[in-house]
Amino acid sequence: MKAIPSVNNTVYFVEEAYQKLNDCLATNCFSKVFILVDTQTQINCLPQFLPLLQTNITIEVIEIDSGEQNKNLQTCKGVWEALADLGADRKSLLINLGGGVVTDLGGFVASTYQRGIAYINIPTSLLAMVDASIGGKTGIDLGNLKNQIGVINDAKMVLIDPKFLATLPANQMRSGLAEMLKHGLIADKNYWKKMTDLSQLNLTHLNELIYRSIEIKNEIISDDLFEDGIRKTLNFGHTLGHAIEAHYLNQSNENVLHGEAVAAGMIMAAFLSHKLTQFPKEDLEELSKVIKKYFGTLSIKEEDVPEILDLLKHDKKNSHGKVLFVLLSQIAQPQIDCKIPKNLLKEAFTFYRQV
Known part of the structure; x- marks a missing residue:
């Protein structure tokens, strides 16, 4: 390569x-x-x-x-x-x-x-x-x-x-898969389509997918090394994902890997995108189906949600006290610095549990 x-x-x-x-x-x-x-x-x-x-x-x-x-x-x-x-x-x-x-x-x-x-x-x-x-x-x-x-x-x-x-182990492989899915969602629709069905995956295909994923990340950071603009798109799914991961780090009896938390965060970010940036319903349904196929559903209880939302105040993308999200208007068309009404954040967790 x-x-x-x-x-x-x-x-x-x-x-x-x-x-x-x-x-x-x-x-x-x-x-x-x-x-x-x-x-x-x-x-x-x-x-x-x-x-x-x-x-x-x-x-x-x-x-x-x-x-x-x-x-x-x-x-x-x-x-x-x-x-x-x-x-x-x-x-x-x-x-x-x-x-x-x-x-x-x-x-x-x-x-x-x-x-x-x-x-x-x-x-x-x-x-x-x-x-x-x-x-x-x-x-x-x-x-x-x-x-x-x-x-x-x-x-x-x-x-x-x-x-x-x-x-x-398999769970560590899945953790990396979440970031590869993200790269397709924010930057390359064809790559996303390849990632939606990995049932015939072999070592050669995996190497090609890894290579393309690195290319995508490199293209983005080469344009914006210090995250002033387009590099923020790499945080798709991470705003809620990091808060979920941090919440589980507090729970000594449970362990959620980075990719598992980001996978949940991407489904919720896609739901918010459908509500706020016209992300198509059929794409939301496909995205949710694909991610849940690989990652299942985390057992996030309703009583956990307030603590998770409180952790959002520590997100590094925040500015002037505002929590800012990366959303999608289409696959491979991200939007940065999106403000989210609090009631929609709670709805996103409900959607995640029920979808």
């Missing part, structure tokens, strides 16, 4: 990715190389990855606990301290080998350690491949509030190797 140039770096694929990584190690005079993994990628991905490195530079591995609940300042502190204890300096390189938690947190750690060291993202989950690792957004959660602390700072490069997906 052909490399995809982005604003400040390039996304490389499969064999070329490792060649470019080794070229980078050979030409940049890094003092040390640090590889950030979590407890899952330490076991499932690191043994495949280490033999592909061709360098005499000292390599150190730093491990964090896996899971969104560990994407916090305490974990960052542990990684910063490990870097310091192991002699990292401003010429060190951090390689983030993992899913969205590792690439988000690792990018933030690298961007702030000694005012910034270079980092490379090697995403190992579908969600990280098509979304989290690309575009320079780094960050951590503040309590149960998603991605409240962070900076936009691009990785030196992003390397995509779909063979890492063989290590993923």
Whole structure:
């Protein structure tokens, strides 16, 4: 697959990715190389990855606990301290080998350690491949509030190797699928149509879909790196999705993945689009049917809704105290900065439960 140039770096694929990584190690005079993994990628991905490195530079591995609940300042502190204890300096390189938690947190750690060291993202989950690792957004959660602390700072490069997906459980694959569905809904009707039926999916088709998803995200961020305009469309389904995810992070006995929450958020955003921006009823029905086919329905009780809606006040797209949504007028025709009447937000949850 052909490399995809982005604003400040390039996304490389499969064999070329490792060649470019080794070229980078050979030409940049890094003092040390640090590889950030979590407890899952330490076991499932690191043994495949280490033999592909061709360098005499000292390599150190730093491990964090896996899971969104560990994407916090305490974990960052542990990684910063490990870097310091192991002699990292401003010429060190951090390689983030993992899913969205590792690439988000690792990018933030690298961007702030000694005012910034270079980092490379090697995403190992579908969600990280098509979304989290690309575009320079780094960050951590503040309590149960998603991605409240962070900076936009691009990785030196992003390397995509779909063979890492063989290590993923089915629910993690579905989590990434939500972002791919979103890319079709906001930017490419033909891509959305391909995503509506994956019953005949094979590895070649999956690689092509991943590639197109990365292309879509890259086209958007290349036009708007700092989210002043069109990049906001990437938040379709995320306003309510993040609030739902944050709500479930508060529930110690339940776990909802990012993609599962965003899937629910997209159905609700489509309902709001039908009510406010003339999104066609037949498209709303198809969108709801497709997403529920892959994700089912979250058990959001009526008594949970006020808390979820209260969490909307922390959304990063808010401006001047107003909660702003991304809606659709047609598939691949998004509208940004849409204000929503509170009564319609409650109706969206009712629609989601009943559709």
